[in-house]
Amino acid sequence: MEWFLHLDIFPFLAVLTTLVFVHEFGHYIVARWNGVRVNEFSIGFGPELFGRNDKHGTRWKLCLIPLGGFVKMHGDTNAASAPIGEVDMPEEEKKVAFPYKKLHQRAMIVAAGPAMNFLFAIVLMAGLFAVKGEPYAPAVVSEIMADSAAAKAGLQLQDRIISIDGKEIERFSQVQRIARFNAGKTLLFVIERGGVQQQVFVTLGTSALTDGKGGSAKIGIIGIKSTAIEMRDLAPVAAVERAFTQTYEMSVDTFRSLYEIVTGQRSFKEMGGPVKIAQVSGEVAQTTLAAFLMFIAMLSVNLGLVNLLPVPALDGGHLLYYAYEAVFRKPMSHRVQEAGAVLGIGMVMLLVVAVTWNDLAQYFK
Numbered sequence: 001m002e003w004f005l006h007l008d009i010f011p012f013l014a015v016l017t018t019l020v021f022v023h024e025f026g027h028y029i030v031a032r033w034n035g036v037r038v039n040e041f042s043i044g045f046g047p048e049l050f051g052r053n054d055k056h057g058t059r060w061k062l063c064l065i066p067l068g069g070f071v072k073m074h075g076d077t078n079a080a081s082a083p084i085g086e087v088d089m090p091e092e093e094k095k096v097a098f099p100y101k102k103l104h105q106r107a108m109i110v111a112a113g114p115a116m117n118f119l120f121a122i123v124l125m126a127g128l129f130a131v132k133g134e135p136y137a138p139a140v141v142s143e144i145m146a147d148s149a150a151a152k153a154g155l156q157l158q159d160r161i162i163s164i165d166g167k168e169i170e171r172f173s174q175v176q177r178i179a180r181f182n183a184g185k186t187l188l189f190v191i192e193r194g195g196v197q198q199q200v201f202v203t204l205g206t207s208a209l210t211d212g213k214g215g216s217a218k219i220g221i222i223g224i225k226s227t228a229i230e231m232r233d234l235a236p237v238a239a240v241e242r243a244f245t246q247t248y249e250m251s252v253d254t255f256r257s258l259y260e261i262v263t264g265q266r267s268f269k270e271m272g273g274p275v276k277i278a279q280v281s282g283e284v285a286q287t288t289l290a291a292f293l294m295f296i297a298m299l300s301v302n303l304g305l306v307n308l309l310p311v312p313a314l315d316g317g318h319l320l321y322y323a324y325e326a327v328f329r330k331p332m333s334h335r336v337q338e339a340g341a342v343l344g345i346g347m348v349m350l351l352v353v354a355v356t357w358n359d360l361a362q363y364f365k
Contacts, residue, residue, distance in 0.1 A: 011292075013066055017043055019117065019300050020069040023307070026116025027071045027109060032056075034105045037074035037096040044069060073098035073109075103325055110318045117304030121250075121297040122243045128297075129239035132290050133231035137172040141224045148223020153202040155191070155224065162190040162197060172226035173249075179204055183220035250301045312343055 020043055028038055037057060042048075044063035051061025075089065075097030094100040098109070128134075139161035144150050161169045164178050165187050178187070183206040190199055204220035234242055308316040325331050 015296055015299060016066060018296065019120075019303050022120045022300065023113045023117050023303060024069045024071045026112040026114075026119075028058075030112035031071065031073055031098065031109045034101060034109060035096060036098050036101060036109065038071055039074055039076075040070070040072040042069050042072070075099045103322055107319060107322045110315050110322070113315055114304035114307045117300045117307075118247060121300040121304075122240075122247050124243075124293055124297045124300070125246055126236075126240045126243035128290055128293050129234045129242055130236045133233045134239075134242055135229050135231055135290060135294065136170075137226045138228055138230045139169045139172050139175050140226055140228050142227040143225040145223035145225075149202055149205045149221065150223045153189075153200050155189075155200060155202070156193065158193075160192040162192055164189055175222070175224075175226075179220040179222050181220065183207075183218040185220065246297075247301055250298055251305055254302055254305050312337075 024041060024043075028041055031038055039057070040059045040061065042061050042063055044066040045068060046064040048061045048063050051059055053059050074093065076099075089097060098106065101109075141150070141155055141157055141159045141161075144155060144157065161175055163169055164175065167174075167178065169175060182204055184204060186201055186203040188199060189202050190197055202222060204222060206218045207221050208218055307314050308319075310316045310320045312320075321332050321337060331337075
């Protein structure tokens with residue numbers, strides 16, 4: 001159990017509880033706006049530790065197992081709001097029951113959880129950028145790999161990349177994106193060295209990515225790293241704009257990573273679970289408040305994206321059922337939905353076990 005002592009549980013629980021509350025509050029508030037009675041709002045699963053009832057009849061509670069949460073709406077047959085059809089009840093109760101709401105209302109309620117995660121991340125980053133400025137990795141060379149394209153072209157430490165083939169560069173992430181899609185090509189770099197700008201031609205190296213099915217793709221590599229962090233002051237409006245852009249970029253990067261893992265281009269071992277999040281939460285919490293808030297924002301975006309995956313038992317799976325209902329003008333059969341709910345829960349549990357195994361393997365290898 002020595003690995004457990006390396007985890008800082010309190011930052012992990014603080015982050016997880018915050019993100020779960022934000023997600024479930026999205027479901028809750030939109031359900032209330034649409035006239036749905038909410039019976040339970042739970043942080044965690046299992047036996048209730050403590051709770052209270054509000055004037056609307058909602059039981060707000062904290063449960064023993066703090067790995068998630070749920071909002072149980074009136075008319076739900078279970079806490080996961082599994083879409084298995086309408087239930088019989090008096091007409092007065094149907095008015096406040098989730099299954100009897102119109103299709104667009106049910107879709108809004110389900111989508112509100114992930115939407116709230118995105119909104120929370122945007123607000124968090126916008127506030128941080130407006131008050132502290134935006135942290136980013138500049139296009140400054142901090143490390144050069146031996147025998148790399150950069151070394152052969154004569155790039156030096158502390159060179160700042162101003163442009164690549166006429167495209168203005170500010171962030172190191174821009175350099176990475178350009179390199180990725182220009183394998184083997186010779187590009188014109190404008191760099192600043194010692195306060196003087198000069199031109200350098202760099203012929204990019206290549207790296208093969210395989211998809212696990214016999215296919216492969218080549219990406220370009222320069223052979224440099226940037227470990228520097230700079231801050232850029234932003235006005236309030238610019239801070240909000242940048243927060244939206246950052247959320248979009250996080251989403252694209254997450255989907256790209258998932259795609260590369262699914263297609264075999266990257267190892268599944270790169271995925272982390274609760275143990276990894278607990279470890280990183282503790283490490284980041286000991287750095288700066290700005291870094292910790294950015295970490296929370298990133299996790300909030302990832303939580304929103306994961307819940308939108310079209311997997312039964314997740315919000316995305318519910319939305320998939322509603323899309324079917326909208327197209328065919330009738331709900332999917334109860335038997336298919338029930339089977340999908342069981343399959344979805346099984347898939348989620350299998351993924352949790354797999355990523356947790358990855359985490360523990362890192363400690364015991």
